[in-house]
Amino acid sequence: MHPVLEVRALTKVYGEGDTRVHALRGVSLAVERGQYVAIMGPSGSGKSTLMNILGCLDIPSGGCYLLDSVDVSGLSDRQLALVRNRLIGFVFQAFNLIPRTSARANVELPLAYAGIHARERRERAMRALELVGLADRADHEPNQLSGGQQQRVAVARALVTQPALILADEPTGNLDSHSTEDILTVFDELKAAGRTVVLITHEPDVGARADRLIKLFDGQIRSDEPKRPAGRHAEANAL
Amino acid sequence: MNIAEIVRFALRGVAANKLRSSLTMLGILIGVAAVILLVAVGNGSAKAVSDQIAALGTNTLTVSSRAGGLTMGVADALVDPVLAPDVKSVSPVVSAAAAVAYGGTSYDVGSFVGTTPGYFAATNSPVSAGAVFGADDNAQGRRVVVIGQTVADSLFPGTDAIGQQVTVGGALFTVTGVLAQKSSSVGGSDADDTAIAPITAVRQVLTGYGTLSSILVEAADSPKVGAAEAQITTILDRRVPAGYRIRSAEQLLDTQAGTADTFTTLLGAVAAISLLVGGIGTTNIMLVTVTERTREIGIRKALGAPRRTILTQFLIEATLLSFLGGGLGVAAALIAARFSIAGVTPIVVPGSVALALGVSVVIGLFFGGLPAARAARLRPIDALRYE
Numbered sequence: 001m002h003p004v005l006e007v008r009a010l011t012k013v014y015g016e017g018d019t020r021v022h023a024l025r026g027v028s029l030a031v032e033r034g035q036y037v038a039i040m041g042p043s044g045s046g047k048s049t050l051m052n053i054l055g056c057l058d059i060p061s062g063g064c065y066l067l068d069s070v071d072v073s074g075l076s077d078r079q080l081a082l083v084r085n086r087l088i089g090f091v092f093q094a095f096n097l098i099p100r101t102s103a104r105a106n107v108e109l110p111l112a113y114a115g116i117h118a119r120e121r122r123e124r125a126m127r128a129l130e131l132v133g134l135a136d137r138a139d140h141e142p143n144q145l146s147g148g149q150q151q152r153v154a155v156a157r158a159l160v161t162q163p164a165l166i167l168a169d170e171p172t173g174n175l176d177s178h179s180t181e182d183i184l185t186v187f188d189e190l191k192a193a194g195r196t197v198v199l200i201t202h203e204p205d206v207g208a209r210a211d212r213l214i215k216l217f218d219g220q221i222r223s224d225e226p227k228r229p230a231g232r233h234a235e236a237n238a239l
Numbered sequence: 240m241n242i243a244e245i246v247r248f249a250l251r252g253v254a255a256n257k258l259r260s261s262l263t264m265l266g267i268l269i270g271v272a273a274v275i276l277l278v279a280v281g282n283g284s285a286k287a288v289s290d291q292i293a294a295l296g297t298n299t300l301t302v303s304s305r306a307g308g309l310t311m312g313v314a315d316a317l318v319d320p321v322l323a324p325d326v327k328s329v330s331p332v333v334s335a336a337a338a339v340a341y342g343g344t345s346y347d348v349g350s351f352v353g354t355t356p357g358y359f360a361a362t363n364s365p366v367s368a369g370a371v372f373g374a375d376d377n378a379q380g381r382r383v384v385v386i387g388q389t390v391a392d393s394l395f396p397g398t399d400a401i402g403q404q405v406t407v408g409g410a411l412f413t414v415t416g417v418l419a420q421k422s423s424s425v426g427g428s429d430a431d432d433t434a435i436a437p438i439t440a441v442r443q444v445l446t447g448y449g450t451l452s453s454i455l456v457e458a459a460d461s462p463k464v465g466a467a468e469a470q471i472t473t474i475l476d477r478r479v480p481a482g483y484r485i486r487s488a489e490q491l492l493d494t495q496a497g498t499a500d501t502f503t504t505l506l507g508a509v510a511a512i513s514l515l516v517g518g519i520g521t522t523n524i525m526l527v528t529v530t531e532r533t534r535e536i537g538i539r540k541a542l543g544a545p546r547r548t549i550l551t552q553f554l555i556e557a558t559l560l561s562f563l564g565g566g567l568g569v570a571a572a573l574i575a576a577r578f579s580i581a582g583v584t585p586i587v588v589p590g591s592v593a594l595a596l597g598v599s600v601v602i603g604l605f606f607g608g609l610p611a612a613r614a615a616r617l618r619p620i621d622a623l624r625y626e
Contacts, residue, residue, distance in 0.1 A: 057541055057620040078545055084619070085543020096538045096623065099531075100255040110542040112244060157542070 010063035041216035089158030148179025168199035249555035264564030270517020271568025274595035279585035281506035285499030306481030323470035328357035353441025361457035369416030380439035537622030557607025
């Protein structure tokens with residue numbers, strides 16, 4: 001079976017001339033279906049750049065990115081929109097919910113862009129909200145929700161389309177320890193349900209829950225090690 | 240995603256940002272209403288001026304002479320079926336300012352006119368009560384007078400003026416009629432501040448037997464005004480060697496219409512400035528919200544919204560706001576145009592409605608649509624980081 005995502009010799013350069021910054025200097029990695037991968041690294045190591053490229057929010061300067069064995073770099077704007085909608089669920093550090101719009105409407109949004117009918121959309125959005133434990137807050141607007149709740153709505157929005165890949169860019173970076181626990185529990189459940197999750201973090205205990213830990217430094221992979229894969233799987237399957 | 244869905248999204252976007260939506264609409268509303276109303280006021284006042292002149296009679300010619308060569312003899316000579324066949328009537332006119340007193344009240348009449356009965360028909364001045372004086376009254380020099388509405392209101396408030404005796408220049412005149420009210424003037428003299436009496440009586444009591452102030456010549460009908468003018472010119476050239484001037488009501492009308500046009504243009508310019516200011520206000524609000532909207536577009540793109548869907552949504556939002564604001568502006572202007580503003584009854588020009596609405600909608604669409612179009616073209620990550 002082919003990997004969900006595969007990048008080869010990925011580079012990203014910002015700026016011109018003297019102000020050139022090499023954010024990524026040749027990153028290669030592959031993620032198999034059902035893996036739970038954590039990417040760690042100090043600030044400036046290129047984690048967010050990598051994540052934005054993986055989420056098709058940004059384009060690389062060089063190298064190749066295969067998502068579900070499709071070369072993403074060759075896609076048109078329209079096809080990229082389709083890829084973002086169908087294959088990727090992205091969770092931002094800053095939540096990025098649409099303001100003054102109810103939680104349910106926010107979760108429904110990617111389904112609307114996928115052309116799904118209102119009734120089915122509503123049902124699936126409610127199911128996704130139940131999954132993150134916020135079914136009772138469906139009609140609340142983002143500013144009526146706590147940070148942890150907002151992030152759980154954002155996670156519901158990321159998984160509602162059943163994407164092949166869930167990407168999370170420091171999802172717990174703005175949250176207190178209690179909310180962090182809530183979010184990580186949701187990711188654990190997703191992992192248990194066989195979803196592929198890639199997240200960025202700089203907190204070691206967050207990284208410790210993944211089955212694979214990739215450490216980035218200066219735009220390159222410094223280490224890439226599986227973390228007690230058998231035990232983790234056994235525990236997850238037992239749930 | 241079908242168009243109904245996108246329209247629903249746009250409606251939700253408008254409803255979600257009530258303050259911004261209402262401020263945008265307010266800017267457009269004020270611009271549109273100002274243009275329509277100011278042009279309507281300009282148009283209304285132009286109409287009032289031309290109405291007033293039309294009320295004076297458009298087929299009359301006024302002969303005046305600064306050198307003072309106009310006598311009763313000249314006036315009589317103009318009544319000549321052979322030399323001047325197109326002249327319908329000739330009214331010699333003497334006028335003066337005079338104080339009219341009744342009981343303990345005295346009123347200074349702006350223009351106390353002495354003339355012949357033909358004057359009433361020529362100047363389109365019917366009476367609303369009583370009767371005008373006849374040729375007989377004039378021939379016998381009876382002291383009767385027909386007063387204007389303003390004079391009647393001043394001397395006889397709430398009572399009937401007909402049959403009362405007033406004192407003018409030490410002589411008693413009997414009021415036989417009150418003139419029908421003429422349309423009130425715009426910044427000019429009051430057409431109702433007048434009193435008309437037989438010329439024989441007025442010369443005897445007020446002005447003496449000197450020259451006439453003017454001679455009012457009425458042409459048979461309006462196409463013959465030119466012919467009548469040529470005919471009386473021939474007579475006058477012989478009779479008044481000292482020099483004279485003939486003015487037609489038509490010329491007066493042209494002059495006044497020109498003034499009114501200038502006035503309308505001026506108001507139009509003020510209106511255009513209001514539209515511009517309203518437009519800048521709208522633009523300002525739309526540009527201020529670009530940061531927020533660009534971030535929102537970034538989020539939508541990250542969730543997989545195609546560019547066209549985003550563009551359509553934002554264009555519909557801008558269209559809705561522009562048309563709602565413009566529509567409300569038109570409604571406000573039409574309602575305000577039912578009241579008289581500074582003594583002028585506004586007359587709405589359909590062209591100004593179309594122009595104001597068109598310009599504001601274009602401004603709304605352009606400044607609402609352009610930033611959205613630019614944001615939709617950005618990479619999602621750049622749109623999300625926009626500041």
